[in-house]
Amino acid sequence: MKKSNRKALLAILVIVVGVGFLICRGLSSTSVYYMTVAELKNSSLGQQLSRNQSVRVGGKVIEDSIDYNQRELVLRFALRDESRPQQRIDAVYRGARPDAFKADIEALLEGTYDRGQNLFLAKTLLVKCPSKYESDLKQEDKP
Numbered sequence: 001m002k003k004s005n006r007k008a009l010l011a012i013l014v015i016v017v018g019v020g021f022l023i024c025r026g027l028s029s030t031s032v033y034y035m036t037v038a039e040l041k042n043s044s045l046g047q048q049l050s051r052n053q054s055v056r057v058g059g060k061v062i063e064d065s066i067d068y069n070q071r072e073l074v075l076r077f078a079l080r081d082e083s084r085p086q087q088r089i090d091a092v093y094r095g096a097r098p099d100a101f102k103a104d105i106e107a108l109l110e111g112t113y114d115r116g117q118n119l120f121l122a123k124t125l126l127v128k129c130p131s132k133y134e135s136d137l138k139q140e141d142k143p
Helices: 003-030 037-042 044-048 137-141
Strands: 033-036 055-061 067-069 074-080 088-094 106-114 119-128
Touching: 033 037, 033 044, 037 044, 037 055, 037 088, 055 088, 088 106
Parallel strands: 033 055, 088 119
Antiparallel strands: 055 074, 055 106, 067 074, 074 088, 106 119
């Protein structure tokens, strides 16, 4: 094998290894588990999460649990599991309150969970509001 061919092969190998490393590192830092409230509290995977490991959790906002401090932009509320309503967690989100945020709406949080305090520290808060975007079927049926 010629010396120039070995150099080219070595360069290609270094590039492939470098790209593979970047892909693996990027996936590990952006991949996050999605769980329901009950799964977060009771599943073996939920039990194994470390205190600073990111996770996504979805559930319904509990009525009368919403406390928003507009001056400090701190939103506190509780989230319950849709299929097992007795399962609940408290949540804190620092940031502007979404317009569609209200009681009994589906919310998706991303952040960390402190099992000892049953407290979810949310870095991201998304709310689902399907009724706002669904068409009225009765009006569509009219000629």
